[in-house]
Amino acid sequence: MEGKTKFAFIGNSHIAYWPLESYFPQWECRNYGVPGEGLDYVERFHEDVSDSYVVIQFGTNDIYHLNTENMDVYVERYVKAVSAILSRGTYLFCIFPRNDFMDSTAVNRFIALLNEKIRKKIEEETNVVYLDVFDKFLLNDRLNPDLTIDDLHLNGAGYRILVHTLRELFCKYKNR
Template sequence: MILKRKVLSLVVLFISFFNASFSSFATDKEVPFQNDWLKTHYQQRLALFSTQPLEKGDVVFIGDSLTELGANWAVRFENLKIRNRGIAGDTTYGVLARLDELESSQPSAVFILIGINDIFNLFYEQQIKKLSDAAANIAKITSRLNNSLPNTKIFVLGLLPDHRDFITVMAKEVNRQILSITNPNFTFLNFHDQFAVDGIMNPELTTDGTHLNRKGYQIWKNELLPHLDGIQ
């Protein structure tokens, strides 16, 4: 009976700790253009991140579902320093709202892939009004990280193609705008063409026309490996 009470007390203590961690880590900022599903998923992912804190010197991949669905990047790259900070559905606005974690942990490198959901919102939900906002926000993200983390290497990855040609056209335009950012403080890695066939996403590399399958992630990994070699 005493043992059961002790176990129950530990369970209650764990639940209280988890709820406190969730509350302290969840952003209380109002992130623009989040539907109900994304608001919930965004907070769930932030709560998960709080249980697996970043450490100084980590290599952080931050972005949307393409990053999140890559799962355990440390296993994928056989490097325990590589961490996944992807949130499915996230936009450039969502990444802007959660940079505090990166700034407090001082990673050695940050790889950013974000913006495709800005395009989806622009076309389908029509809350975001300008395509140029995605590149403008990426400029804000990299500028802030560069100022707060001067010793961190910052990489921005170009948006990948989609099975819809009009989405791919907009993705290429965002990539062009990123490339034209004045005085960039990041390295731009554009693997768009490696995933395209006849102007859209190569169907052999995707699960649904947007997200990558195992073969697609392997190509992405191979493209990234040379840029990871010199990071300590």
């Protein structure tokens, strides 16, 4: 009998707090999520996960260090870091929306632009499957509070969006 399909989840608190065993009992999941981390963590990630499918989500913690002048350099580093992780197949979730100060939606407009640049580069230069759930998390251009526990970290409803998207696209692309 063949063992469970192996998955390694890499990223920030959205990954770290994801109760993977509850949502994916059919998979052998390893959680490499670390709250507060971002691109630097993914760039220095050196665990051997080559026998696994990899799911990555990060970037939210890097947003306030970015602007239109350094965005393209960040995108280059981001895609290079994701591509450097050897796996059976890689699934990259977009950077999730977040709520900015004073009910502003400027941060989410910036994240949407950043995600578009990342998506385009991922699709043009890699075999990584890009999972765009950005709009599913929005309500009036802000992170939907009904999908979070604290206006940032996901609750069960938020994680169910990720689970549905990942399962659907894994079935579609697993033999890619």
